[in-house]
Amino acid sequence: MSCDELRDQYELYALGVLDAAERAELDQHLHREGDPCIERVQHARQLVSGLALIAPESRPPARLRSRVVGLVSEPKHSWFGVPAWIAVAALAIVAAWLLNTRRIQERTLADARQELSRKNVELAQLNEAFALMNDPAAKQVVFGEAAPKPRGRVFVNPKQGVLLLASNLTPAPAGKIYEMWIIPKGGSPAPAGLFQSQSDGTAMYLRKGAVDVASTGAIAVTLEPETGSQAPTTTPLIVAAL
Amino acid sequence: MTLLPLLFAIYAGEDDRSLAVRLKRREPAVMGELYDRYGKLAFSLIYRIVRDIGVAEDLVQETFLRVWNRAQGFDAERGALGPWLLAVARNRAIDYVRSSSGKMSRGAMELEAAEHPAVFVNFEAEVLSQDSARRVRGALGRLNENQRHVIELAYFEGLSQSEMAERMGQPLGTVKTWVRSALKNLRDDLGEKAITA
Numbered sequence: 001m002s003c004d005e006l007r008d009q010y011e012l013y014a015l016g017v018l019d020a021a022e023r024a025e026l027d028q029h030l031h032r033e034g035d036p037c038i039e040r041v042q043h044a045r046q047l048v049s050g051l052a053l054i055a056p057e058s059r060p061p062a063r064l065r066s067r068v069v070g071l072v073s074e075p076k077h078s079w080f081g082v083p084a085w086i087a088v089a090a091l092a093i094v095a096a097w098l099l100n101t102r103r104i105q106e107r108t109l110a111d112a113r114q115e116l117s118r119k120n121v122e123l124a125q126l127n128e129a130f131a132l133m134n135d136p137a138a139k140q141v142v143f144g145e146a147a148p149k150p151r152g153r154v155f156v157n158p159k160q161g162v163l164l165l166a167s168n169l170t171p172a173p174a175g176k177i178y179e180m181w182i183i184p185k186g187g188s189p190a191p192a193g194l195f196q197s198q199s200d201g202t203a204m205y206l207r208k209g210a211v212d213v214a215s216t217g218a219i220a221v222t223l224e225p226e227t228g229s230q231a232p233t234t235t236p237l238i239v240a241a242l
Numbered sequence: 243m244t245l246l247p248l249l250f251a252i253y254a255g256e257d258d259r260s261l262a263v264r265l266k267r268r269e270p271a272v273m274g275e276l277y278d279r280y281g282k283l284a285f286s287l288i289y290r291i292v293r294d295i296g297v298a299e300d301l302v303q304e305t306f307l308r309v310w311n312r313a314q315g316f317d318a319e320r321g322a323l324g325p326w327l328l329a330v331a332r333n334r335a336i337d338y339v340r341s342s343s344g345k346m347s348r349g350a351m352e353l354e355a356a357e358h359p360a361v362f363v364n365f366e367a368e369v370l371s372q373d374s375a376r377r378v379r380g381a382l383g384r385l386n387e388n389q390r391h392v393i394e395l396a397y398f399e400g401l402s403q404s405e406m407a408e409r410m411g412q413p414l415g416t417v418k419t420w421v422r423s424a425l426k427n428l429r430d431d432l433g434e435k436a437i438t439a
Binding site for chain 1 (some may be wrong): 268270273274277278281282283285286287289290293294295296297298299302303306307310322324325328329331332333336356361362364365366369370374375377378379382386387393396397398400401402403404421422425426428429432
């Protein structure tokens with residue numbers, strides 16, 4: 001292939017996501033001195049480097065700096081002057097004790113990390129939900145006021161997406177899941193994601209992405225097979241007309 | 243969320259060239275300065291990929307250790323320290339996710355090629371500047387949903403176009419069209435000046 005034919009692959013190469021055959025083709029060019037692909041891939045690498053800046057800011061734990069610095073720090077204490085066998089024996093005892101302690105700590109730590117991870121995900125979702133709701137551009141619709149269940153609100157934000165807050169929504173039975181639909185005026189429902197409600201019947205689901213509010217007629221929710229459906233197969237449990 | 247504090251950290255301290263020289267001299271004190279400059283950015287990137295604080299901490303450590311151990315191959319005069327370190331961070335995180343999800347990890351040679359210090363040379367000095375960040379985020383925001391999604395899948399999850407098609411349940415041709423148009427838009431929007439700011 002010529003360099004021009006490879007034009008679309010430079011950034012994918014820099015991202016490391018080309019399939020093997022495509023990568024091999026481009027590699028051949030990069031090994032030729034003076035090949036135009038070399039400079040173009042270099043530009044692509046710069047563009048790809050900049051993508052790191054789109055990652056949301058996260059604050060590392062304070063202890064991480066010490067851990068990183070400690071990787072290459074000089075040892076502070078010297079074993080000079082201590083007979084080697086004493087040092088070895090002491091280390092063996094400490095190592096055995098540490099191993100046992102570490103096993104216990106690892107189990108506790110793994111549980112704590114899992115919980116923390118869940119909380120972080122929840123927090124991130126809540127932040128996104130608040131941002132969507134607080135945006136003046138968001139349109140709010142109440143549903144299910146007259147019916148015993150389910151009821152709640154739908155927020156439609158043209159830039160950020162659709163947020164559903166519901167209560168009295170019984171958890172979907174085994175093999176089933178709730179599916180959101182965005183229904184255009186005069187059009188067919190488009191699938192907008194799957195979600196499950198909590199054991200207390202509450203549900204919060206955010207479908208991210210731009211929405212054309214003017215052309216949207218309603219947001220609906222149906223019960224579907226757990227793999228989801230391309231079109232509703234049951235009567236909607238929730239219909240929020242915009 | 244804002245990246246300003248990160249960018250301030252990057253630009254308030256010693257320049258990268260000086261850090262790289264000291265890194266090659268294996269001065270232990272440089273590790274703290276390198277962390278102050280890029281630790282938060284590396285952690286943010288890795289955490290965005292692995293979504294687990296404990297794992298992200300381990301991978302940040304691994305990233306800095308790898309940079310420390312491989313600094314001899316880095317060109318302190320022409321090299322781009324930040325982009326190299328972030329490429330190592332991204333590769334570590336993606337490799338972890340692929341391994342833990344049972345997907346085949348990328349080969350050692352492929353990784354070697356993707357993060358070899360020698361390839362991160364002759365970058366524009368401002369590749370991670372505040373202005374570049376604004377331009378990159380702006381350009382990404384101007385992509386449509388599908389285009390943005392494929393770029394994020396490629397960058398944050400390291401998925402090939404075939405893997406994206408499978409993940410999104412879309413024909414490969416459709417995904418390739420989205421990728422091609424997304425990259426073209428980014429290229430047109432950012433161009434060479436994108437990163438030179």
